[in-house]
Each structure stands twice: as structure tokens, then as C-alpha cells.
Amino acid sequence: MPELPEVETVRRGLEPAMEGKHFTKVEVRRGDLRWPLPKDFAQRLKGKTVTGIGRRAKYLLADLSSGDVLLMHLGMSGSFHVFQEKDRQLGRYHRQREKHAAHDHVVFHMSSGATVTFNDPRRFGSMKLVPRTKLDAEPFLKGLGPEPLGNAFDAATLARACRGKKTSLKAALLDQRVVAGLGNIYVCESLYRARLSPKRTASTIADRKGEPNQRAERLVESIKAVLNEAIKSGGSSLRDHQRTDGELGMFQHNFRVYDREGKPCPTPGCGGTIKRIVQNGRSTFYCPLCQK
DNA sequence: AAAAGCCCCTGGACGC
DNA sequence: TGCGTCCAGGGGCTTT
Numbered sequence: 609m610p611e612l613p614e615v616e617t618v619r620r621g622l623e624p625a626m627e628g629k630h631f632t633k634v635e636v637r638r639g640d641l642r643w644p645l646p647k648d649f650a651q652r653l654k655g656k657t658v659t660g661i662g663r664r665a666k667y668l669l670a671d672l673s674s675g676d677v678l679l680m681h682l683g684m685s686g687s688f689h690v691f692q693e694k695d696r697q698l699g700r701y702h703r704q705r706e707k708h709a710a711h712d713h714v715v716f717h718m719s720s721g722a723t724v725t726f727n728d729p730r731r732f733g734s735m736k737l738v739p740r741t742k743l744d745a746e747p748f749l750k751g752l753g754p755e756p757l758g759n760a761f762d763a764a765t766l767a768r769a770c771r772g773k774k775t776s777l778k779a780a781l782l783d784q785r786v787v788a789g790l791g792n793i794y795v796c797e798s799l800y801r802a803r804l805s806p807k808r809t810a811s812t813i814a815d816r817k818g819e820p821n822q823r824a825e826r827l828v829e830s831i832k833a834v835l836n837e838a839i840k841s842g843g844s845s846l847r848d849h850q851r852t853d854g855e856l857g858m859f860q861h862n863f864r865v866y867d868r869e870g871k872p873c874p875t876p877g878c879g880g881t882i883k884r885i886v887q888n889g890r891s892t893f894y895c896p897l898c899q900k
Numbered sequence: 901a902a903a904a905g906c907c908c909c910t911g912g913a914c915g916c
Numbered sequence: 917t918g919c920g921t922c923c924a925g926g927g928g929c930t931t932t
Binding site for chain 3: 610611614642666681682683684685730732733747748782784791792793794843844846847848866890891
């Protein structure tokens with residue numbers, strides 16, 4: 609489900625509930641997520657204080673007073689829900705949770721009285737405890753490319769990463785080693801805004817020396833703009849993504865191409881029709897007329 | 901080494 | 917209403 613804007617939305621929702629608080633109780637109802645949680649998972653969290661919650665690409669990282677970092681990934685269908693004591697008193701907890709409670713796999717009880725529930729129907733999500741001193745060597749994080757919203761991500765960086773790549777631009781942008789945090793939606797939307805075809809060979813945004821051309825400039829600008837707008841809207845809610853307060857993200861209403869097969873291209877004067885193709889086994893939506 | 905394919909899993913939408 | 921089929925915001929691992 610969640611790409612960078614959704615994960616960032618979740619991070620911001622978890623922050624007030626968890627930062628500076630300690631775990632009073634941790635329930636593991638189903639430990640068989642993408643990778644099984646270790647036997648001592650709950651025990652290693654209990655009593656520890658969350659000193660901060662960060663994000664790297666689509667990973668959430670909770671820094672703990674024990675020196676561990678709790679690494680969390682939402683997979684395709686994972687979500688976190690925060691309930692305050694007053695929610696429970698008002699009966700909100702029960703009303704909102706009963707339908708999905710079967711997939712509440714991990715529950716954090718925080719010293720603030722807040723309950724943080726990890727729900728994940730497909731169980732592609734994961735959690736892992738890593739000593740902070742070993743974070744640099746963490747395999748899941750090690751190969752990740754630059755953060756697309758960071759200053760280090762610019763046309764030169766992207767062009768260098770795409771230099772000599774024979775694969776499609778779409779596949780290159782989905783590759784987390786090239787740029788970290790984009791997924792199927794925001795790749796499609798970025799390519800549309802940059803007026804670049806998803807079928808274009810990735811290396812064509814750079815010259816032979818790997819220097820960026822004007823396509824690379826446009827693409828980087830589009831990526832940053834789309835992600836920033838999406839974060840402002842609380843992400844996109846298609847099937848599973850919700851904010852930690854249960855409210856929906858709103859960016860799906862701003863999709864220009866994603867999931868809009870057969871609809872008119874929104875580019876003024878274009879007159880094209882959004883097409884769906886399959887690349888590397890995943891849907892791509894684009895306008896064949898104005899995306900070259 | 902790079903690129904593409906396979907798979908993990910559940911549920912919703914669709915056609916018959 | 918009850919199937920069966922296809923599809924889904926990811927990504928590690930395996931194969932080509």
C-alpha cells in the first residue's frame with residue numbers, strides 16, 4: 609500500500625503517541641508477519657522509551673532507550689491506529705476496530721495511555737529490532753538510494769544512477785537503489801508531470817558521461833512536487849491506507865493518471881486517453897500522447 | 901552485474 | 917447467493 613507520503617503520514621501520526629513515552633505492555637497476537645517476530649520481541653520493548661520516530665524510504669524507525677531501533681515496514685496493507693484513553697471512553701475504539709480487529713497483529717500500550725495497533729491483512733509488513741550501532745550494516749537499509757525529498761537528490765544524482773541503465777524509466781524509478789520511497793502510484797504520477805514516457809529507456813535522462821539532461825531536471829522537480837503535495841493531503845487512500853487517527857488520506861482525488869485508464873488526459877489541449885500497460889508485472893498508467 | 905520473474909497473503913471487484 | 921478469476925501502494929530472493 610504505502611509509499612513515502614503514506615509512511616510519512618503514519619510517522620507524523622505516531623510521533624505524538626509514542627515519542628517520549630515508554631511501552632507499558634506489548635501484545636504480539638500474530639508474530640508471523642513477512643518475517644517471524646523473534647520470541648523476545650515484546651520483552652525487548654517493554655519498559656523502553658521511544659526517543660524519536662524517523663523514516664527512511666518506506667521504513668519507520670523508532671529509536672529506543674535500550675539502544676535498539678525498531679524497524680517497521682507496512683508492506684502492501686499495513687496500517688497503524690492510535691487510540692487515546694478518551695477514544696475508548698467514547699466507544700470509538702470498538703466501533704472503528706471491530707471490523708478489522710482480526711488483523712490487529714501487534715498492539716503497543718504506551719505510558720501516555722495511548723494504544724497503538726498494527727493492522728495488516730496481507731501480512732507483508734514487518735518489524736525488526738536492530739542495535740543502533742549496527743544500523744549502518746542493516747541489509748534492509750543498506751542499498752537504499754537517496755531520499756527524494758532530501759537536498760542530496762537532484763538531477764545530477766538521478767542521472768548518475770540511471771546512467772547506462774537499459775531498463776525502462778518506470779522500472780528504474782521503482783528500484784529503491786536508484787531513489788528510495790517511490791512506489792507504483794507516485795512513479796506514474798511523477799512521469800506524467802514530467803511528460804516522460806514510462807517506456808523510455810532509463811539511461812536517456814543522462815548523457816554518455818552521466819550528466820543530467822533537461823528530462824532529468826523535469827523528472828526530479830516532478831517527483832518532489834508530487835510527494836510534497838501528497839504528504840500535504842495525508843497520502844492516498846485506495847484500499848487500506850488510513851491515517852493513524854482513522855481518517856483517510858485525500859491525495860487519490862488528485863491522481864492524474866494512476867487508476868484512470870480510459871479517462872481523458874488532464875493535460876490542457878492534449879486530448880489523449882489514459883492507457884494502462886503492464887511493466888515488470890505491474891500496472892503502469894500514462895498518456896501515450898503527451899508523455900514522450 | 902543487471903534485469904526480470906516468483907512468491908509471500910488476504911480481500912474486494914467482477915463475471916457467470 | 918455462490919463460486920472462480922483477477923488484481924492490489926512492496927520487496928526479498930531466485931532465475932535468466
